[in-house]
Amino acid sequence: MTFDLRAALPYLLPKAIAWAEEREAEILRTGIPLNEYDFTIAKRVGIARPERVRVVLVDDQLPLPSDPELQHACVxxxxxxxxxxxxxxxxxxxxxxxxxxxxxxxxxxxxVYQYEQAGSIAVFLHAYLHEIADYGYENSPFEIDARVHEIRA
Ligand SMILES: [Zn+2]
Known part of the structure; x- marks a missing residue:
């Protein structure tokens, strides 16, 4: 039996949004700003406020949500x-x-550009997770758009 993301979204979305907002606040507090070169990359892909971007480098695993249902959905x-x-x-x-x-x-x-266009984490994640539910991760239009805009050094 496969996990039905669409059916789970009404109760998962608020948790996902709360988790994302907490993590963003932490990254903005502890992360490093873009260097001069990365700043030009951010500009090229359309970010309006590259000076606001912060990056946290993690050594092995990205931080998973601690909520078991949210974690299961992510995986x-x-x-x-x-x-x-x-x-x-x-x-x-x-x-x-x-x-x-x-x-x-x-x-x-x-x-980041897509979040800026959406206007908030809540609005973006609502659209993004519905896309994932409809198209799957690989074929979701937000992911295709991000791949199309990848810059190869
Ligand atoms: Zn992506």
């Missing part, structure tokens, strides 16, 4: 697979150090 939908090299929450970006690259940074920066 089964592929949002936090072993291949997962980065995740963006508002203007906060987690990058897995071994996977750090300009390509990955530009991909995550495009997600």
């Amino acid at each position: 089964t939908t592929g949002l936090f697979g072993p291949h997962m090299a980065g995740i963006t929450l508002g203007h906060g970006i987690y990058i897995c150090r071994p996977h750090a690259s300009i390509r990955l940074l530009s991909h995550e920066c495009r997600h």
Whole structure:
């Protein structure tokens, strides 16, 4: 039996939003600002406020939500697979150090742009998670858009 993300969204979304807002606040508090070169990458993918972006490098695993249901949803939908090299929450970006690259940074920066366009974490995640439910992770239009805007150094 597969996990039905669409059916779970009404109760998972508020938890996902609360988790993302907490993590963003932490990244904005503890993360590093973009350097001069990364700033140009952020500009190129369309970010309006690159000076607000902060990055936290993690050594192995991206931080999973502690809520068991949310964690289960993340893992089964592929949002936090072993291949997962980065995740963006508002203007906060987690990058897995071994996977750090300009390509990955530009991909995550495009997600920052998508959050900016949405106007808030709540609005973006609502749209993003419904897309994941409808198209799957790989084929979701937000992910395709982020891949199209990847910059290769
Ligand atoms: Zn992505």
